[in-house]
Amino acid sequence: MINRLSIVIPIHNSESTIVQLVELCAKELSSKYPKLEFVLVNDGSADRSHELILKLLNTSTELDIKYLNLARNFGEHNAVMCGLRHSNGDATVIIDDDFQNPPKEIIKLVNRLEDGYDVVYSYFKEKKHSRLRNLGSKFNDRIASLMLSKPDGLYLSSFKVMNRLTARAVCEYRGPFPYIDGLILRSTTRIGTQLCEHHARATGESNYTFRKLISLWLNMVTSFSVLPLRVASLLGLLMSGVGFLLALFFITSWAVGGIGLEGIPRGWASLIVSITIFSGIQLMVLGMVGEYIGRVFMTQNMQPQFIIRSTHGTATADIIDDI
Numbered sequence: 140m141i142n143r144l145s146i147v148i149p150i151h152n153s154e155s156t157i158v159q160l161v162e163l164c165a166k167e168l169s170s171k172y173p174k175l176e177f178v179l180v181n182d183g184s185a186d187r188s189h190e191l192i193l194k195l196l197n198t199s200t201e202l203d204i205k206y207l208n209l210a211r212n213f214g215e216h217n218a219v220m221c222g223l224r225h226s227n228g229d230a231t232v233i234i235d236d237d238f239q240n241p242p243k244e245i246i247k248l249v250n251r252l253e254d255g256y257d258v259v260y261s262y263f264k265e266k267k268h269s270r271l272r273n274l275g276s277k278f279n280d281r282i283a284s285l286m287l288s289k290p291d292g293l294y295l296s297s298f299k300v301m302n303r304l305t306a307r308a309v310c311e312y313r314g315p316f317p318y319i320d321g322l323i324l325r326s327t328t329r330i331g332t333q334l335c336e337h338h339a340r341a342t343g344e345s346n347y348t349f350r351k352l353i354s355l356w357l358n359m360v361t362s363f364s365v366l367p368l369r370v371a372s373l374l375g376l377l378m379s380g381v382g383f384l385l386a387l388f389f390i391t392s393w394a395v396g397g398i399g400l401e402g403i404p405r406g407w408a409s410l411i412v413s414i415t416i417f418s419g420i421q422l423m424v425l426g427m428v429g430e431y432i433g434r435v436f437m438t439q440n441m442q443p444q445f446i447i448r449s450t451h452g453t454a455t456a457d458i459i460d461d462i
Contacts, residue, residue: 140229141228141230141252142174142229143172143174143227143228144168144174144175144176144230144245144249145230145231146178146234147178147219147226148160148161148235149236150184150218150236151188151212151215153188153236154186154191156238157188157191158195160234160236160242161179161199161204164245165177176203176226177202178205178222178226178454179207180207180209180221180222181206182215189208196451196452205225205451205454206450207222207447208449213444220309220310220312220317220319220444220445221444223309225454230301230303233297233300233301240261241336244298247333247335248298248299251333252300252301252302252331256329256331257301257305258301258302258323258329259301260295260296260298260299260333261296261333261335262294262296263294263296263335280294283295283324285366287321287324287325288324293330305323308322309322309323369426372422373426374422375421375425375426376419379415381415382417385411386412386416
């Protein structure tokens with residue numbers, strides 16, 4: 140039974156939507172979840188988002204709002220991690236600030252969670268994203284299936300709900316490059332899905348540029364998988380194998396009178412064989428060394444996940460983790 144529900148909203152340049160989103164969420168959910176908590180994380184907005192949220196705190200004192208203002212833009216997943224760390228609900232919903240996910244759909248997700256799942260992802264009959272965003276999502280989905288062993292058919296939507304157990308497990312990650320869905324997939328297999336509505340953006344354009352989509356993909360690959368390093372090792376092994384086969388071919392051809400070597404300058408065959416074999420071995424060794432470095436990097440990198448400039452609302456009563 141969900142008694143307390145937390146809603147985490149990462150905010151970036153959302154002056155035209157954030158106040159209305161909080162008010163609509165409160166209107167749709169307060170009667171069903173009397174203990175409703177909002178966790179707003181301002182991820183370095185350059186507009187009036189901060190000013191409007193402070194005004195909301197002053198005018199909506201009946202709402203339980205935690206507001207965390209980050210020192211700069213750290214990225215959506217880092218902002219969500221900050222929000223999860225300061226959420227206290229039995230279940231935590233993550234919803235974007237662009238109104239593409241109607242707040243009333245939160246009830247469907249939470250009801251589905253109570254069927255015994257640890258996490259419930261939304262999915263849509265038709266996504267109202269731009270063509271670039273949809274292509275990026277498809278590419279990310281394929282990579283996640285390969286790198287993270289994502290279940291077939293699971294769409295890794297940013298609109299989701301997780302129980303407290305999973306939220307705490309996700310928060311155990313202290314590295315600087317969090318990928319929320321990767322952390323979820325390594326924490327539980329009790330994952331459900333729920334069909335939800337998806338609307339066009341209420342205003343403005345998506346903050347996910349092509350560069351940010353590439354950055355998100357690289358973050359997923361390098362933070363939660365060493366498969367690329369293993370591919371480099373296998374490629375080096377393959378190149379070495381090709382070099383040895385070439386050496387065998389040249390030796391055999393020379394032994395039978397130079398068949399197949401007509402017109403080839405003296406020394407060319409040995410040069411090509413040497414380059415192929417040793418470059419392959421070098422790539423293989425670099426891949427093996429990279430395997431160890433990658434593991435150390437993922438474990439020991441101490442770049443901050445986020446830095447909180449100021450806290451407002453009920454967040455001021457929290458003990459802020461020393462990240």
